[in-house]
Amino acid sequence: MKVGILQFRPVLGDKSKNLKTIGRFLRRRKFDLAVLPELCSSGYNFSSKEEAFDIADKKGGETFSFIEELAVKTGGAIVWGFPELSRGKLFNSAALTTPEGDHHIYRKTHLFYREKFIFEPGNSGFKVFKWRGVRIGLMICFDWIFPEAARSLAIKKAQIICHPSNLVMEYCQDAHVTRSLENGVFIAMANRSGLEKNRFADLSFSGRSQVTDNRGGRILSYTASEERFGVVKIKPELADIKDVNEFNNLFGDRRVDLYQA
Amino acid sequence: MKVGILQFRPVLGDKSKNLKTIGRFLRRRKFDLAVLPELCSSGYNFSSKEEAFDIADKKGGETFSFIEELAVKTGGAIVWGFPELSRGKLFNSAALTTPEGDHHIYRKTHLFYREKFIFEPGNSGFKVFKWRGVRIGLMICFDWIFPEAARSLAIKKAQIICHPSNLVMEYCQDAHVTRSLENGVFIAMANRSGLEKNRFADLSFSGRSQVTDNRGGRILSYTASEERFGVVKIKPELADIKDVNEFNNLFGDRRVDLYQA
Numbered sequence: 001m002k003v004g005i006l007q008f009r010p011v012l013g014d015k016s017k018n019l020k021t022i023g024r025f026l027r028r029r030k031f032d033l034a035v036l037p038e039l040c041s042s043g044y045n046f047s048s049k050e051e052a053f054d055i056a057d058k059k060g061g062e063t064f065s066f067i068e069e070l071a072v073k074t075g076g077a078i079v080w081g082f083p084e085l086s087r088g089k090l091f092n093s094a095a096l097t098t099p100e101g102d103h104h105i106y107r108k109t110h111l112f113y114r115e116k117f118i119f120e121p122g123n124s125g126f127k128v129f130k131w132r133g134v135r136i137g138l139m140i141c142f143d144w145i146f147p148e149a150a151r152s153l154a155i156k157k158a159q160i161i162c163h164p165s166n167l168v169m170e171y172c173q174d175a176h177v178t179r180s181l182e183n184g185v186f187i188a189m190a191n192r193s194g195l196e197k198n199r200f201a202d203l204s205f206s207g208r209s210q211v212t213d214n215r216g217g218r219i220l221s222y223t224a225s226e227e228r229f230g231v232v233k234i235k236p237e238l239a240d241i242k243d244v245n246e247f248n249n250l251f252g253d254r255r256v257d258l259y260q261a
Numbered sequence: 262m263k264v265g266i267l268q269f270r271p272v273l274g275d276k277s278k279n280l281k282t283i284g285r286f287l288r289r290r291k292f293d294l295a296v297l298p299e300l301c302s303s304g305y306n307f308s309s310k311e312e313a314f315d316i317a318d319k320k321g322g323e324t325f326s327f328i329e330e331l332a333v334k335t336g337g338a339i340v341w342g343f344p345e346l347s348r349g350k351l352f353n354s355a356a357l358t359t360p361e362g363d364h365h366i367y368r369k370t371h372l373f374y375r376e377k378f379i380f381e382p383g384n385s386g387f388k389v390f391k392w393r394g395v396r397i398g399l400m401i402c403f404d405w406i407f408p409e410a411a412r413s414l415a416i417k418k419a420q421i422i423c424h425p426s427n428l429v430m431e432y433c434q435d436a437h438v439t440r441s442l443e444n445g446v447f448i449a450m451a452n453r454s455g456l457e458k459n460r461f462a463d464l465s466f467s468g469r470s471q472v473t474d475n476r477g478g479r480i481l482s483y484t485a486s487e488e489r490f491g492v493v494k495i496k497p498e499l500a501d502i503k504d505v506n507e508f509n510n511l512f513g514d515r516r517v518d519l520y521q522a
């Protein structure tokens with residue numbers, strides 16, 4: 001299975017330019033599953049809820065059609081982040097859009113910083129979607145710092161965790177080595193690069209998108225600033241092997257009765 | 262508060278030599294809390310249950326008296342690993358021994374590899390002990406790979422996690438950067454160095470003992486092979502600050518209802 005991660009600089013408020021950039025990158029290389037950054041259709045650093053409302057996407061809307069068409073044309077599934085408008089509410093969401101026309105949506109559980117004034121806390125929970133026999137879990141950006149996010153997805157048998165991000169710090173990249181190792185899963189983390197200013201803060205995004213394998217090895221990693229769509233071949237079924245050695249198993253050895261929730 | 266970690270090469274089966282080495286190191290430098298490796302009184306690589314029984318320690322026995330005396334003389338508390346014999350059963354345990362004569366015991370929850378043929382799975386759960394106003398949590402070696410171990414201790418308000426280890430691999434050292442960061446706690450990890458052979462396997466221990474601070478910074482770290490008792494000054498109360506920024510809190514933002522246990 002060919003997994004690609006796209007790192008680029010979405011332009012705040014310019015959806016048509018962002019979708020064009022996404023299309024251009026994804027048509028360049030063959031992939032089965034592509035992961036794009038958080039809020040990649042809209043940009044990140046909204047000054048107000050109204051600004052996010054104006055550019056938000058609805059399931060069935062034209063951004064969904066655009067991504068679906070891209071999935072059909074390329075033959076690959078696409079995980080992409082966007083501001084979701086649903087029944088008058090805004091969520092920081094990601095969708096797994098397949099060439100078959102399915103859109104599986106995850107809504108960010110742990111909102112970061114001023115996102116709390118823009119979006120509702122996600123209500124979807126951590127979900128794993130099966131596509132062509134591969135079990136794909138979704139989480140978004142700041143979810144990474146809560147070990148329960150990746151853990152929940154792995155317990156629900158995710159083989160690959162797709163992690164659209166707009167990270168400003170650089171801790172997550174190293175943390176994913178541990179997250180992959182402790183859960184025995186692949187993690188495809190697509191971060192953005194570039195700078196976004198608004199009246200509250202200038203945000204410089206940390207890039208360094210990466211794919212870690214089921215043993216925590218970095219099998220694809222970018223620099224902080226580059227724009228790139230790279231692809232790496234993985235065997236998702238390796239994530240079903242949870243044995244550490246002949247007597248230890250990452251999940252069989254868990255002692256849930258002794259853990260503090 | 263001065264926290265020390267001892268890295269040395271316990272000799273399998275030679276308790277008197279091991280205790281002598283421990284005493285020699287700990288009398289050299291002033292400390293408030295010292296962390297020693299897993300099974301540091303006995304060595305690690307037992308060939309049989311009988312071999313472990315023969316050298317096991319009982320609460321109230323002479324090893325306990327030796328460590329207690331050392332705590333009294335040095336004025337510091339000592340966390341040390343030992344094979345514990347209790348009601349005919351063997352546990353891979355660690356005790357927090359204080360100059361006041363208390364011995365708080367933790368029994369390893371997740372046994373590694375052939376330990377399963379030697380020890381009973383720990384039944385103490387993850388415990389936090391308060392000593393002179395500081396909240397100290399204990400975990401042992403392989404517990405590290407289960408994020409729930411450090412997480413449980415942090416939820417129970419541990420400020421410092423003491424982690425006696427006999428690690429053969431080198432993943433834990435990096436993982437603790439993430440564990441400290443995601444939980445906002447100090448972790449004092451004392452690993453052993455050296456080689457131990459038995460009829461099943463030759464084990465080479467990975468050393469690189471370290472202390473990470475509440476933000477994941479390495480504030481003390483050793484090489485793979487050295488024998489050393491180093492001390493670093495910390496402010497345990499910093500671990501009570503769980504704010505990431507003005508709107509995010511590592512624990513306040515947890516959404517337990519959405520996590521899979």
